[in-house]
Amino acid sequence: MATYKVEFKPDGKIADVKEGTNIKDAAASVDIVINSPCGGEGTCGKCRVVVKGSNLSIPTEAEERLISSENLKKGHRLACQTKVLGDMEVNVPEDSKIAESKILSDGKGQLVKLHPNISKVYLELDEQTLENQIADLSSLEKNLDLNGGKLVAELDVLYKMSEIIRDSKYKVTAVLDGNTLIDIEPGNTLGKKYGLAVDIGTTSVVCNVVDLNNGSNISVASALNTQGVHGADVISRINYTVENENGLEDLNRRVVQVINQITEYACNEAGVDPNNVYEVTVVGNTTMIHLFLKIPPKYLSLIPYVPVVSDPVETRAYRLNLNVNSNANVYVLPSIAGFVGADTVGVILASDLHKSDTIKLAIDIGTNGELALGSKDKLMTCSCAAGPAFEGAMITHGMRAAPGAIERVELKDKPVCQVIRGGHAIGICGSGLIDVVAEMLKLGIVDSTGRMLSADEVGSKIPDGLKEYLKENDEYGRHLVLDKSNDREVVITQKDVRQVQLAKGAIEAGVNILMKTMGISLDDVSEVLMAGAFGNYIKGENAIQLGLIPKFPLEKVNFIGNAAAAGAKMALMSREARKTAETIAKNTGYMELAVDPDFQNEFMMAMMFPE
């Protein structure tokens, strides 16, 4: 089969691809990640590119639906739909690329006593003599207090230990994971003992570097999960592994690559040698954990949605290709169920929900929404398929919280928008979406059924200036123009409002069913904890206005940030916190919303906006 050259502008990267490859895959082959929240299904329209030349497939039905014929003529195409049939040049607009996001990396955790799993011991060994022919490993063992246990060593430590002991004149530092010697270093290196807490989100990955000598968080870095190229949500990713022979390897390689990149960055920033990172803790939803461990996630997407493993998994870094100390102990926190993962365990651990005397509700909004409700007496969780609306997918001009995204909206006599990093707006992200829908509700532009009113219907309820932004046309239907300073308008359409209804409805229905099942009313709840990577950027009153957060006194709503990552840090610093995490995973209940006979009804009702 012929191969062709595809040059990507403005990067200038050139991909050599086989005839018939789609442009998205061609871009991926040279590490240009084109936004593709629908997973290449041709439904989201986010992967728009501009193609020069005619060596390409004719527009598909999806392209004709999502791109105006005028723009099609100009070469606008969907990267996931268009096939390469000859050499070509492709321009990838900024808003079709996955860019660095405004990712919340910090969260409030509980104070833990510093007691990490790994330890370091400085040793001054006796030189061996003919009368005292003790093996190198036995010589170390003799000098260690192992509570009567036997010292065993990772094979590669045995490979190097004889030279290190002699080169350092019998002064060495042993790195131990329990009674297992995972490394040996010349001289006294007690001061260098680091750990890494990893939070793998469907959308973004966060790594914290922690000094295990004092528990301080010395560096943090985050990046988008480049698995996004194969779909924004976990189901698209699972399908990709099922439908593509190397799909699992591909997704695994991507997440490991992202973790390695940001770990290298974070270590560099802090002046830490990655070889001195001996311990890694990992949280994430169950699918992310499976992909990180390269375990097939197939049955997570099929009834009854069972994971392969929900217990904590421990292994060595080299087995996962993580670029830290090759024998670093990797501890993956346990999960609760197929759709309530180690990240939720991290949220509970960090928020102390399992110890609370009073009933609390935790809402973790990521690409999915997970809920935990209860107290030390009983704790239940469930997962709501909120969908990726708040991540920008399925929204006409939705995008992630990247530069150019509208993150705040107020409706005065015209829409007043705040854009990330300033400049022209190129789309709208989750917090902006919540703002604008809440503002439209307040002004009556949207009614409680979610219907958008026309400028005529709205009448005198809104300023005349604003009315001019309320429009209707063939391309968008009824819509509100938020920004027209760019060559493309940024709008919110009736369809977008419906997507917000679906997302918030899923979460609200989850809350309601969970409460009903546990016999808890809103009055019994002492506090609502909002967790999640974008949680802190939400304006609380607008979230309540929407019904995304139950109608609740604002002062009792607390934003606890990226609590999953905070939980991972706790498990990194404390073996006791791991035990607690395991107890939480074991004792926390799980409710499968889909089996509740009231779910459909509740969901329909929850889609209504509060009056």
Added chain:
Amino acid sequence: MATYKVEFKPDGKIADVKEGTNIKDAAASVDIVINSPCGGEGTCGKCRVVVKGSNLSIPTEAEERLISSENLKKGHRLACQTKVLGDMEVNVPEDSKIAESKILSDGKGQLVKLHPNISKVYLELDEQTLENQIADLSSLEKNLDLNGGKLVAELDVLYKMSEIIRDSKYKVTAVLDGNTLIDIEPGNTLGKKYGLAVDIGTTSVVCNVVDLNNGSNISVASALNTQGVHGADVISRINYTVENENGLEDLNRRVVQVINQITEYACNEAGVDPNNVYEVTVVGNTTMIHLFLKIPPKYLSLIPYVPVVSDPVETRAYRLNLNVNSNANVYVLPSIAGFVGADTVGVILASDLHKSDTIKLAIDIGTNGELALGSKDKLMTCSCAAGPAFEGAMITHGMRAAPGAIERVELKDKPVCQVIRGGHAIGICGSGLIDVVAEMLKLGIVDSTGRMLSADEVGSKIPDGLKEYLKENDEYGRHLVLDKSNDREVVITQKDVRQVQLAKGAIEAGVNILMKTMGISLDDVSEVLMAGAFGNYIKGENAIQLGLIPKFPLEKVNFIGNAAAAGAKMALMSREARKTAETIAKNTGYMELAVDPDFQNEFMMAMMFPE
């Protein structure tokens, strides 16, 4: 640098090598292993080949010393000395190749209660439901009796378990190493549970396949250790790893390859799928163990001769590239000291020496000689640098116990020789060597100082016919012709007798010093146990005649065969036997002969033959 083609006859294999490569290495590159007991030092003359053409280096000093000028003209050269300077054809005589040996693979061990480390459990799992969303691994755990422990799994088992569980309709067999799931198999496979006991000798490797359901030894195979191409003794091998950048990798690859080849052969013979081999036990001298594990053995050859590890090592088969079940548990038995290895622990375990009420002496003759003396009260060991004389090295026409080797000799009116597999004699192996020297001693051809008498000096003590075989010339000095049916005579020279004296002297001195140190006299010893791969082929009375075995009633000398391998099999079948092996390694003393002030004196005296 130019590369040339070297064609090896009679195999017909062609090596492409760089200019200046020696012929031995060229041969090794196409897996023709040329005998090289001296490790390519040019001292043993065992690697003789016949080269056609003139594209080669001029004869070295070593070649001029070891090859007559007549033969040099005919193209006889030493493969380790001759460099390739152009395309050439090389004929490798059979006696320069390493061939299949007569290796003793069986030994007497103690009966053990069958209690292997790994276990198999057949499970019929509940199908998961929405109401019972239990993870696959947890579903297994629920059905296993782990004494309150938690089930953990090797990562690659997690990769495949979900499909296996469903394909087999929830009927699976779990393979467990303690609480670790090392494999999962569809259906009921309880009947297939095998183990492999490996004995890595300096000269040969033996593998026994054992049915772990009933303890029967169902198959055995052995082969020469192809590390021999880099020297017959452990010191040559260690030096090779020190002097060559990839030396350690090379030796490790070779021994693993041999083990894999004979394991495949043995499994085939027995109709066993190597994936059903879940447990491997390994014995060998300390150097062999280091090389097998790819641990640098350097400091074993330097005072004070310390190993990197003497404790048992446990790891998974995939880490050592063994072609059995990839997660098979590999258990390497512990060593006692730098030169008393896991093989000696195996001998003690198999012979029950550590439990004996009376004092016994075990002599394990391999390439080195190891001794164990004592009873249940106290047991001491030492290592004697006997050298590889009994393996054929350093002996004019010495060879391993391969086809064409003289293995029995009687001196009547002419030498009467028994040749392995019959036919023309091409050399003499260890048992033949012991016979001929013992016979010469009996007849007075050799006196107690080891001096060979001339035909004149012998006078009437020997038959006239035999006298004609006693000769003297420039090439061999004084010598006895054993066979002249071939185009090359097979002889025993004065120098050969000296080598036998050195070898037996080392062992005898070791026995004497060990006895003296422990305050034990020969009268206190109730039994002598002769172990070793070639032990059973020795004629006991001749070994006593020589002084190789102490002057001892022949009925109290017992040949126990390859006891090291028998010990490995015990450890394979029984976890308790492993504990015993560990106790033996811990409690058995070690004497370094080199530090004994009497050693040199004893050694000199022990070189004398008994009157």
